[in-house]
Amino acid sequence: MTGQLPVSFEGEERSSPAAATAEKNPIPDPASPRRIFSGVALRPVRLALRAGLRNLVALVYPPVCVACRAATGEAQALCAHCWGEIGFIERPYCERLGTPFAVDLGPGLLSPAAIANPPVFARARAVCRFDGVARELVHRLKYGDRAELAITLGRMMVQAGHELIAEADLVVPVPLHRARLWSRRFNQAALLAGTVARLTARPYAPAGLVRVRHTRRQVGLSRAQRANNLQGAFQVPENARPQLEGRRILLVDDVLTTGATANAAARALLRGGARQVDLLTFARVVTDG
Template structure:
């Protein structure tokens, strides 16, 4: 990719791309952006989004917070993606997956919901730290490497329009677009709709969460043809009991998806 393919300054459709030999608007734009970035760093030095420790550059965590992350790796349950204490070979299922199989085919998560992760999720959702999405989305794209070859699209878990209006953005959609940018999968943000504003899930047990989410999602009739025969990856921020993802998966299956995989930034992992 040449430098001219990434202009930083707006251009009219018929504006010439180069104005001096060896230079382009893209080069000038990058220079201005770099200067502005340095000025911003002088006024507001880069800091860790969790503990506020000073950083050398933006877009990351401090060493202490980074070392507190627990990235999820094999061995895990092939269905639920939950870590297993020992590797029993490919295709192994956990007792929970055997006793109560989920509607989705496979679930994968980037990190365990512990250490600095709850603070990162809270900052993204409630403190308008949308600048965290590229970093968190990159973690998710890494965790999705087994799912991507079988997938046709990414579908973020939608918010009800009332909650979207108050929050101003859907964190699942932000993460989905970052995963899509890194994997090449298209994002179908309007294919799945939330039909009612369900109460907050925090503090509810597994059965209460399931009742809370029952019938909360639909695929509009006009969108069912876009889903038929195509396998989506459902995107959300945190997998707790799986009630939200289970309800969303059932709506997609009922609309014609042959199978649905799930990808989240984090999941709650029970102590061994």
């Protein structure tokens, strides 16, 4: 009778069309020899092919120093001479500002500048002083369309900022205004922040902070002029607030000079709901004496 469900009797086996199709075209067993061969046995072959391709590229294009173009043992690295020319910042340094001390007077010390004018951010760390080879690398990244340098600098930042990274919940770059981003074509801070986040498996929020006011360039301005220039320049978008709420933020930039930009950005992040903001840069200006 049309429309009537089939009746099954006890002891009688009936096969459905789907079952018949499955019998003709069985689903492969994940543990079958064919699956094992294609998924596992071929893995060393793929790895060997990739290694061979890398060796071939290195043969045709030998790796060179990212600063002076001298021969190096691996790609995206510095030669021994350029490495030695970088003024790395290591302890002892101010726990707030990250500025180096000439003499080690014990852990947890703050510099006079940090005591007299505490920054908005909790802690700052930088790889090196902003001079010599380090300055040249930053300028090439920022103005010379050498975006690949973010890999080299980002690796070094991971080492210098490991304490901050270990406590960070979210990585946020210092943003550019859209007008400046259009003229420069990329944001060097975002490239560095993305590298740090990728290498450390930390969540990355490239749009967690935006620059809403097109400020004049900071070069040549005094500390007070820089602070005034950045009043109200940064803002946390409404749709980013849930992502920042109660989080420890690692704010990333290329260079720390007077701290005006970092303070303005950190203030906006704290107003947007962040619990704490730490700062990580590749280089920082250090005034001796």
